[in-house]
Amino acid sequence: MPTPTRERLVAAAFELFEAQGYDATTVDDIAARAGTGRSTFFRHFRGKEEVVLPDHEALLGRLADRLAVASPGSAGTALREAAGMVLSHYLAEGGTARARYRLSSSVPAIRDRETASVQRYVRLFSQHIHGWLDQEPDGPLRAELVASSVVIAHNHVLRRWVRGETDDPRGELDDALTLALRLLRDPAAPEEPTIVITGGVDDVDDVVRRVREALAPGKNRGRPGIAPT
Structure with a gap:
């Protein structure tokens, strides 16, 4: 073909x-x-200059379609999937993405265009996050912070990948987004309970250990958790 x-x-x-x-x-x-x-x-x-850049118009359109069908309850999932779509686009480019990075590092015109394109992604994320958060305490500020953080998290991982510093960009993006999305939830809201199902285990020390693991920082924080025992 x-x-x-x-x-x-x-x-x-x-x-x-x-x-x-x-x-x-x-x-x-x-x-x-x-x-x-x-x-x-x-x-x-x-x-x-434009031939060097990704097709941002098409990519932004796909992200807008994904975010448009999300609700406040599914905001975190939608943002993770949207950021993952951008990363997948660059990963599919392979050597082209790496060659673009080398050019943007040495050609001011390309670097300026790429910087401007970053702001388009921030605005798109911000628009939808405002719709989800604006009625909550500090919602407008949190929306701006989350939008910028999602893009920063993605770009951090993308740069590591194009520089050959990671073999697991998808896993690193997932971890980075866990940090970036913390403010989607009102920090003043009470924590959701962690549910422990013992399953008839008699060893109290073992149950306590598993509860501690379930409550460890970054694990099940801010969402219901189930620690099977």
């Missing part, structure tokens, strides 16, 4: 950027390498 024109242009651009440098590569060079013309390039991209 022929590779779609947009994908060929992206692949051609990165090949040329790696081979001869970003500044030395022109739109005409990219179009020629991709086997298209200049006019075809501009039907897909406004300039060579």
Whole structure:
């Protein structure tokens, strides 16, 4: 199956950027390498800076659709899934994502575009989180903090992955989001109870140990827990 024109242009651009440098590569060079013309390039991209970036429009649209069907009760799950969708997009790019990171580290125009795109994700998350929290104590402030924290958590893990510092980006994102999402719940609200089902265990010390494990920081905090014994 022929590779779609947009994908060929992206692949051609990165090949040329790696081979001869970003500044030395022109739109005409990219179009020629991709086997298209200049006019075809501009039907897909406004300039060579844009060909480097992910398709943020499509990705933001998918996130908006996911968040739109969430409720306050499912907010945490929705935000985890949305952040996971962004990470999955970059992981699927593989070497392209890593090449983009190298370019953004050395080309100010690309770095500026990427920085601006981050704010679009913060605004999208913020819009939906405000809808879930604004009627709660300190809700508007918490909404802003959570929106920024989710994006920061994702970007922290993404940078570690593109730099080759982690082999488990999905697991690290899950852990990072546990920290980022703490303020989804009103800190002043009472903790939910932890339910311990003993199952007929006679060893009291063993039961106590398992209760302590269930109540350990970061485990079952702020949500009902079941510690089977």
